Structures are given as structure tokens and as C-alpha cells.
Amino acid sequence: MNIALVTYQDKGVYHAINVQNEDDKLIDFLKSKGLNITKEIWNDEQVNWESYDLAILKSPWDYFNLIEDFYTWLVKIESKKVKLLNPIDIVKWNADKHYLHDIEKAGLKVTPSIFLTKGDKVNLKEYFATFQAEKIIVKPAVSGGSKNTFKVTAANVDENNEKLCHLIKIEDFIVQPFLTEIEENGEWSFIFFRGKFSHALLKKAAEGDFRVQATFGGTVHPQQPNPTLLNTAQEYINKFAENCLYARVDGAIVNHEFMLMELELIEPFLFLDVEEKALENYYEALKALI
Numbered sequence: 001m002n003i004a005l006v007t008y009q010d011k012g013v014y015h016a017i018n019v020q021n022e023d024d025k026l027i028d029f030l031k032s033k034g035l036n037i038t039k040e041i042w043n044d045e046q047v048n049w050e051s052y053d054l055a056i057l058k059s060p061w062d063y064f065n066l067i068e069d070f071y072t073w074l075v076k077i078e079s080k081k082v083k084l085l086n087p088i089d090i091v092k093w094n095a096d097k098h099y100l101h102d103i104e105k106a107g108l109k110v111t112p113s114i115f116l117t118k119g120d121k122v123n124l125k126e127y128f129a130t131f132q133a134e135k136i137i138v139k140p141a142v143s144g145g146s147k148n149t150f151k152v153t154a155a156n157v158d159e160n161n162e163k164l165c166h167l168i169k170i171e172d173f174i175v176q177p178f179l180t181e182i183e184e185n186g187e188w189s190f191i192f193f194r195g196k197f198s199h200a201l202l203k204k205a206a207e208g209d210f211r212v213q214a215t216f217g218g219t220v221h222p223q224q225p226n227p228t229l230l231n232t233a234q235e236y237i238n239k240f241a242e243n244c245l246y247a248r249v250d251g252a253i254v255n256h257e258f259m260l261m262e263l264e265l266i267e268p269f270l271f272l273d274v275e276e277k278a279l280e281n282y283y284e285a286l287k288a289l290i
Contacts, residue, residue, distance in 0.1 A: 199275030
């Protein structure tokens with residue numbers, strides 16, 4: 001079986017000195033298990049996708065900047081009968097944060113969210129009262145890596161409203177209350193392989209920042225979640241990550257309850273160095289899905 005590990009054209013945008021090249025570490029491990037696996041860039045026109053039986057999405061980290069091209073690529077993969085992990089229908093669903101509505105309708109707790117449609121007139125001041133919050137977060141409905149993400153307060157609301165008035169001419173946005181619990185305690189991430197829990201961690205932002213990504217100086221702290229918290233994270237996986245090789249549940253503890261921020265099913269960093277058995281867990285899940 002020929003397998004493609006799907007990545008992107010790295011231009012250094014997401015590089016951070018404290019993040020190892022997880023792709024290379026993973027591909028070396030899978031080769032050591034006897035798998036015939038090659039790294040490929042998703043939008044490289046020179047790739048002969050017909051030569052592959054399976055494609056694994058690993059780090060197509062620019063997909064949200066090229067979303068229409070990415071959707072077209074998914075159609076191409078499907079037409080060439082290449083099995084994709086994660087499954088194509090789930091990837092399409094997960095690419096747009098409107099999926100949070102589906103999760104909420106299923107009775108699972110998500111961060112309160114209001115979606116703004118491309119072309120809408122916006123007044124960010126009204127959302128402080130709507131969410132009963134002193135700070136709000138604004139980001140594109142299709143996004144990643146904190147692209148065009150604003151932390152809005154009374155002090156900068158006019159400036160950010162002006163920015164958003166320009167950006168919303170191009171795409172939909174989402175408005176949410178800022179969860180102060182992230183600044184205080186960090187953001188949880190739970191990593192699952194084929195629906196089975198592998199490892200968990202807390203991501204904490206650098207002093208004076210709110211973004212937990214390593215690119216912005218965030219740090220990672222391995223955790224052993226208690227059974228109640230782990231069972232809650234598992235519920236999101238059971239309902240929305242069926243037949244997924246990998247999944248990451250991101251959220252925060254708010255009023256003693258877990259609140260989902262993102263269900264990452266396309267290209268999450270998997271923190272494979274956090275858990276000694278993480279690579280083996282990944283391999284066992286992949287082997288079962290091949």
C-alpha cells in the first residue's frame with residue numbers, strides 16, 4: 001500500500017523554535033514499522049495522487065487561506081478513489097466553524113458563538129452586552145493559526161470594528177466571549193486516535209498574550225485528566241469523529257464544566273512528544289483503519 005502524508009508548502013509562517021518537526025518524526029516512525037509512506041504537499045500539481053491508495057492529512061496548515069482550492073483538492077482525491085484520513089465528508093464539515101452549531105444542537109457544551117455573514121454591517125460594541133462579557137474574540141469562520149483573530153475590549157473596539165468592516169466583505173466571521181479561564185488556567189487539548197484517548201495537555205499563552213500557539217510563545221504542559229473530564233471529551237469524539245484516525249478536542253474549564261472551543265479534525269498539531277506511547281498509539285489506530 002502506498003501512503004501519502006499530506007502537508008503544505010512551508011514558508012515559515014507557523015515555525016517556532018520550540019516545536020519539533022512532528023511530520024518528520026511521524027513519517028520516520030511509520031517507515032520503521034514497514035509502511036510505504038511519502039510526504040506530499042496537498043496543492044502540488046506535480047503529485048500523482050493516483051499512485052496512492054491512502055492519503056493522511058497531517059499538516060496542510062495553509063488550507064484556510066486557500067479554502068476553495070482545498071475543497072477542489074478534496075473532490076480530486078475522491079474522484080481518484082484515494083481513501084482520505086480523516087474522511088472527506090468530516091473534513092468538509094470541520095473546515096467551517098459553523099459546525100459548532102451542530103455540536104451544540106447535539107446537546108454538548110460549546111463556547112457561545114454568533115456568526116456574521118459576509119457583507120453584514122457590524123457593531124462589535126453590542127456583543128459585550130450579548131455575552132455579558134468585558135472582552136470578546138472575533139475570528140473568521142474558516143481559519144486557523146489565529147489568522148485575523150482579535151481580542152476586543154472597550155478600549156480597542158472602534159479600531160477592531162473598523163478592521164472587521166473591511167474583512168467581512170471577504171468572508172464570514174464568528175464572535176465569541178473571551179474565556180478569561182484560558183488566561184488564568186490555560187486551554188486543554190485531548191488527543192484521540194481512532195476514537196481512543198492517547199494523551200492530554202494544557203496550552204498556556206505567553207505573558208501578555210492570549211494566543212496559546214507555540215508560534216506566539218505559548219507553552220505546553222502534559223496532564224492526566226480526571227475520569228469525568230476525560231469522559232466529557234470522549235463524548236465529542238463519539239458523536240462527531242467516527243472513523244477518524246486522529247482528533248483533538250480543545251476547550252477550557254468554565255464554571256467547573258468543560259466548554260469546547262474547537263474540535264480539530266483536519267490538521268491539528270498532535271503533540272506526539274508529550275506522551276511516550278503517542279507514536280505507537282497513532283500507528284495502531286492507522287493499522288486498524290487500513
